[in-house]
Amino acid sequence: MDITNSEGSSDNSKFCVFAVLITLLPCAFINGISLAVLNTGAPAIKSFINDTYEQRYGVAPPENVATSIFAMVNSFTVWGSLPGALLVNPALQRMTRKNAVLLVHAISTVSVLFMGVGAVYGQSYELLIAGRFIGGVARGLSLSLVMVVVAETTCRRKLGIFQSSFPVTLFVSSAVGAALGHNKVLGTPTLWIWAVSAQELASIAYFCAYPWLPETPVYLLKTGKVEEALSTLRKLRVGGGEALELGILQKELEDRSKTGQISFLQMMGEPRLRLQFFVAVYTMNTIQFAGVQAILMYSDQILYLAGVKYEQVSFATIGLYLQVFLAFGIFIPLHRRLGSKKLFIIGLIITDCGYLVFVIAHSLHDQSPWTSYLALAAMLVVTFGFQLGPQLCMTSLPSELTTSDSRPIVAFYSGCVFWTLASITAFVFPYSVGAWQALAYVPFVILSVLITVISIFLIPETNNRTAAEIQASFSEKSKKYKSPVF
Template structure:
């Protein structure tokens, strides 16, 4: 029998007691549900209610419109309307900022550079040289990643102080400030406002990159944890595609409308502020961090759409009891404790691998490659949109496959495919002028590279960190992992162009070497976490640390 502690103040509560009567014959078995009326605030323990009752289950009837199942009908939790609503509220308002503000600056680059030159001319009376304008524009683009690093560093602090849901809601204040600065920069004649706005929205995106996957992982049933975790990357790919479409010259990619293009980032923030308050806080945060058992159970019941959540609650309570023995995990503990250092190294390596794989370089090269294949500028732009659409489609497929094939399998397929494809792409880029068919092959290799990235390396790193750590270590580990991801992103953006000017198409050899190392690392070190509980994953790392 499981215990109910109903903390409603008055009225009458109900206990659902499932029992099985003794069969009168081998083939005759009856099952029934007995409803026993008891006062609220009562505590039901292992007393026998009736001689015919062999097991009593006591769920909470505190949430309306929930279904009830007898405990003997055990089944895996599935996706329901409330869980889907919580996923949309958390992901659309957070990862959209990450993807949209990554891709939104590409289309209006020339327009904004001309505006910067005009601002300098107005201030000084001297038209600036192109190098000065390019430097200012480079700062505006790259400072987004610096903000992301800072957001990553403070993720753990925000997650513990405000909660996962509370942190996501609080983070929208930064969106409001950034939208104001970027949207009014042109009217104010201040490129400094745009740079500051990019920095602030970068902090917002860095926080989102830690908080949203953490929230999604903690509200997910074990059997859907990977698929739901993939939603974060899916929204990133969709938002990048949206930014590319809106940036077309026929829409908002004009000299007058590009401030609107930057300010549209407020829309997903409004959506999140309107929807996320309806959703509960992460039940794991409520129980394991705040010690609020009843609130955690109500939160879990809301998310599952059923009052039969005792199995999950028992698992969380076991983790909670274990956490009482272990002090709160600090950054130092992550490094010196063998059982924590191993998953930390795996998390940091996979986050680095995602950015150092060359995906941003291939994205940068895509338009140039399309032009080499004798596509017009407009044709190359639409081809780039097609590549973005393929990225979205393959991320959807990854969402379906991740709970079937597993995390490690998809990472191996993705990184191995990128390794082989990059070798072929390097060959094609070196010989692209030799024949037209080689340029077409280069286009194909770019598309294949994006497909391989989207299968696993694009999405899995974001939620793998949450799967590898217990509740006490998760915020600190997520902070480090997200910071490393943004740092690697910044280094690629900073170093790619200078190296490309020196090495030309041979720069892809660097990515070939990195991808080769990554494939070996994933095969040797990365564990499979599919359908494993946190207790099982932790035990696996403890065993490795003792060997």
């Protein structure tokens, strides 16, 4: 187990809060800006592509060529996330925790240089594409890496709150990115360079804080630095439970060391771990199965095709993102009472209902123009459901379901699945929604409803449960739901 409720007197110190937030918030900011800045900034980027092509070849690009180049610019930040996810395991094994996070920001800085200075002064949309891809590597690496580092730094009873701060910041920074990309702000042919470079502010903040950040106690124990781990815990906690927490972590690592470092094959070979792996991976990827990538990257197009007026779609997009404040405000008190599992399912049910209304309204807007307002309201409900449940629980719930020895391998494979699904959605969705209109959302609706039903039975209750009790629940469920998988 990780950290039990028996150390309830132990709490995070102010230094711990600082270390967690300076690790978590800049990475989330990078993710949000890169996702949304081209949602509203598309006209400026298309103008740059057309001008660059014409200067190079003396003729305007054919429409299909310009469309393909822009599709690559927009989607390559997601395609780059997959190799970034593949770097998570090597980074956790071969680097210190804070150096691994430093690597994220170093890669992000390189991407900004490519996208900004390189693309504009080199008059090269190829460098813009390359910069977006490199930035995607940083995004893919950061998602699972931050989940592990935060889980190893904060005390267990504050884990859900801090892990949920990542998606909150993701949506807020997405709203910032969408605002910066608007043609009334930085989304112009001369200023877009500053919009795509804004994420560098987050990396600068981390670079400044880096010298004062500690390594995680779990990492220090794994490298045999017991005294340093205890000293670090005393800096990270208040309340006097540091020695008990250290003992729990040592026991967990010692139990696993008897059979060697946990691997994917070991997890597949033990029913409890196999079920834990399946549940943790699909809970972290629920937002992708239910189409959040399409909403974050193409909400302007989605709402326009549903009948919302063109001049209103960007403001509607920003509103979709900023709902996260309402969701987070509701999440905090409900999380204390209900826990991650119930909130995860409640959010999914809200999303399911919103999707059904949206698909109906979308399909009817040609016959009844007023349904465009219903479609907008339904999309607000869909996004709110995402934010309240699957998004805010995206890293907190898998962190609660796993232990310090299984969490890195779960985070690695979750990230690989996450960015594979994101890449497929980012590339396929613009074509599918253009061809099928409302029917393009049907797969998301089906998967969302299916995951809701599965979650009710397979996810163990996590509220006021120790890690040992959660793992015991996995053992019981793996025996109860006998199948070729479990």
